Every structure is written in C-alpha cells, then in structure tokens.
Amino acid sequence: MPNWLLPEYIQDMLPDEAWRVERMRAQLLDLLRKSGYQLVAPPLLEYAESLLIDGSDDMDLRTFKLVDQLSGRTLALRADITPQAARIDAHLLNRQGVARLCYVGSVLHTQPAGLTRTRELLQIGAELYGHGGLESDLEIQQLMLQSLSLLGIKDVHLDLGHVGVFRTLANHARLGKELENELFAALQSKDSAALRSLVQPLDAALRNALLALPTLYGNCAEVLARARKLLPNSAEIGAEIGAALDALQTASSKLQPLVSSVGIDLADLRGYHYHSGMVFAAYHAGSHDAIALGGRYDDLGKSFGRARAATGFSMDLRQLYRLLPPQTASFGICAPLFDDAALRGKIAQLRAAGETVVVDLLGDAALRKELQCDRELVLREGAWQVVAL
Secondary structure, three states, rough: OOOOOOOOOOOOOOOHHHHHHHHHHHHHHHHHHHHOEEEEOOOOOOHHHHHHHOHHHHHOOOOOEEEEOOOOEEEEEEOOOOOHHHHHHHHOOOOOOOEEEEEEEEEOOOOOOOOOOOOEEEEEEEEEEEEOOHHHHHHHHHHHEEEEEHHHOOOEEEEEEEHHHHHHHHHHHHHHOOHHHHHHHHHOOHHHHHHHOOOOOOOHHHHHHHHHHHHHHEEHHHHHHHHHHHHHOOOHHHHHHHHHHHHHHHHHHHHHHHHHHEEEOOOOOOOOOOOOOOEEEEOOOOOOOOEEEEEOOOOHHHHOOOOEEEEEEEEHHHHHHHOOOOOOOEOOOOEEOOOOOOHHHHHHHHHHHHOOOOEEEEOOOOHHHHOOOEEEEEEEEOOOEEEOO
C-alpha cells in the first residue's frame, strides 16, 4: 500500500480549508473571550479513566486506547474535550463561584459519527460551571447560536430535549440497570415495538408515559401541550416533570428569535449517561448530523472529586466549514528574487499593510500561476511599483 495514503475517514486539510478554519477558530475564540470565557488547552492524551465517562458505553467505544510504556497504565486519546474541562474546573481551578471555560483542539474517534464525517474532529466549545439555573442553560444555548450566526451559518433548526423526564420516570419505576439501558436504546432508536414489549411489567401510568415519549417531538407548543396531558401529573412525580417542561417552554420562547425554528424531542436522550437536564442540538439542511450539541451535566465532575452544576456546547469546525458558501479567492503580489534594499523595504511595507507578497524563487513565468498572485512588483522610474499581471 502506498505510504502516502491516510487511514479511512482521516483527511489532510489543504490550504484553502486550513486557512479558513483557522479564521473561524479565531472568530469564535474572540466571541468567547468577549463573553467572559477563559481559554484552556488540555492534552490530547490522558489516562483512560480520566477521559472515559462512567456508564457511557458510547464514549468507551469511540475512544482510542494504548498502553503507556512509562507507567504500564492504559492511556486514551480524547474523543471529547468536555470531560477534560470538567477535570480542570473540579481539580485544578477549584473555584467556588461561576467558572466559564472554552477550548479548541483535535479529538479522535474510533468510528466516524456519520458517512461524511472525519474521525479527527476540530472541536471548539464552551462550558459554564457553578450555576444550576435556567439562566446558565440559556447563556450557553444563545452563545452556541451566536457562534453559528457569526460564521454565516443561517437557517438553523434547534431541537430541545430534557433527559430529566425519562430519568424521573425510570427512577420512580425502580427499573433495574439492564432494563433501563434497554429502554434507553429503544427510545433512542424510536423502536416502538421493542418499547411496548419492555414496558409491559410496569404499572399503567408509567407504561403509558414511556410509550408516549417517542411521539412527543415536533412543534414546541403542540408537543409541550400534549406532554402535559400524557405524562404523569401526580404529586409524586408531576412536579419534577412539570419543572422540566416549564424550562423547555421558557427556553424555546427565548431562543426562537435566534433560529429559523425550534422543536422539542422528549425521546432524545443523547448523552443520557452523563447529561442531567436540558439537552439541545442545532441542525442545518446541509448536514445529515447535528452541527452543534450541548446540554447540562451536573454530575460529571463527581469522578474528579467535585460535582458541580455544569452546562456547555461543542461543535466541529471541520464540519461547519463544509456548510459555508464558497469564498472568493485571495490573490497576492509576486516579487522578483532580487537583492535590493529598496525592494526589501517595499515588500515589508506591503506586508505590514496586510498584503500577501510572494517572492518568485524560480522566476519561471509558466509556474507563476501556482503562486496565486494577480499583481507583481516591477521597477519603474527608479521605484518599485505594484502592477496587474
């Protein structure tokens, strides 16, 4: 096999993509900085137990692992930066109040998340720690949508969900771990036949509520109205479910002006094993998969010795790049290879003004197109001048 081939679903970024992605990264980090988020840069490699989320088989399956020749312990290449940010908040910063962190870096997956996705994502995201109220959920959600808008990505659809609804039903049904996992899988795939079979042993109220969850998706007002009718409203569990539905209603009304549409999906349990409250995902017609994801995960820091209220979002810059309109080519100025102080001064002046100046080392007119220049420096009347090619 040729040694220039890359593994499946691993790609180089060529100049046009690499420069544009770098500009996207700088734009978003500037927005996050201005919003009070502090940049952290955790390592690509850690001990596996620091990166794997307890109970999340999905995270375990998509994480590359290897043995550390120094310690003999299992290392892992990060598949998500969120656990690392939670570790930094819980163990290194150890702040008592609100902490806002942001990051950008490569993550690796053992399998691609979709047919057109890479296994090496360039993840950027923001996390907010130390506040458990709806206000912090809204701050993170609004920041995610502002980020997409800043990049020029329009016509975004936002889906909202709340893992607390299913978790409340599961807790009051006193499900065993195995049955809970099977119900989770059936809801994720919206497999109604499997769901009906699994809920048969439960009492009628809980059985009917779980069967209703896959049908509770779509228009916000309609879904929330049906949810209030179909889900239990008893004093025992109604308050918890009601609070989750109220939070979704408030969030949908606040976020509607920022997107083309908002939907509710109460069977969306993405990240159920570590999310603890409202979850959300942004979609665009140009992508089969969600283009940005997030949610509340109040217990994730527990594995690092300090559980903190937390919510955040992340997105893949390489995926977002493919949604942007084509960019007008940027051309530079070609300069001759000539030992002249005046020429060096002119080149420095042009570069200081923001121009791209490329020295033509070969001086071959046939190859000049590869330099991507539409102008050149020529000596006229004793001065170096920029003229069109």
